[in-house]
Amino acid sequence: MFLYYKAPEPRPGDDRTTDLIRWAAFTCVLVPVVLLWYGASLAGAAGTALGLAAVTAVCRVLLRRSERCAVRLLADEPAPEAHHRGHRQRTGTGSRRGGRHSGGNSPVG
Template identity: 80%
Template sequence: MPSFRAPSETRPGDDRSTDLIRWAAFSCFLVPVVLLWYGTSLAGTTGTALGLAAVTAVCRVLLRRSERCAVRLLDEEHAPQGHPRGRHQRTGAGSHRGGRHSGGNSPAG
């Protein structure tokens, strides 16, 4: 019976991604064996095995990359916030808030 984890306990990079990669590696082995069993040529079976291995490797790289991005986003969510505005978005005395300007350099206008 599979164990159930609450969503708060799960995190990127846990057993699900490892299991997925293991099943993919297993199928990279199993599919060529079945193809040979049913009489496919050795060249065709080798090409299929190499293709499956390449797709599995790319999927693994993409999966790990998305896990790192998810961890980084979670860290940014929980990091203490500095100033609510960026460097160029200051408000207060002397800042221009948009709108029309009458042209002079004096505060009145």
């Protein structure tokens, strides 16, 4: 007898960034509740909630912006070449790899 697990179909908008933001929003609520539970003042817990909410909002904006930039860069990237040279093959006559090389017999200085 075999049991098969079928992963749920991804919904539009579901991605790692969305999950991360959801967890951050959850902690924005959880942390002040825990602070109140352990005897912190209401003003301190509210200030913590506002600070966490502000940090979460800024992180969300930055994450979405980086996603848009990454998509744009991938769209602008040319297709890879059909023939790829190995890393040990030279690309042209007299090509040199790495290190410092002076040009011909000129003094190094």
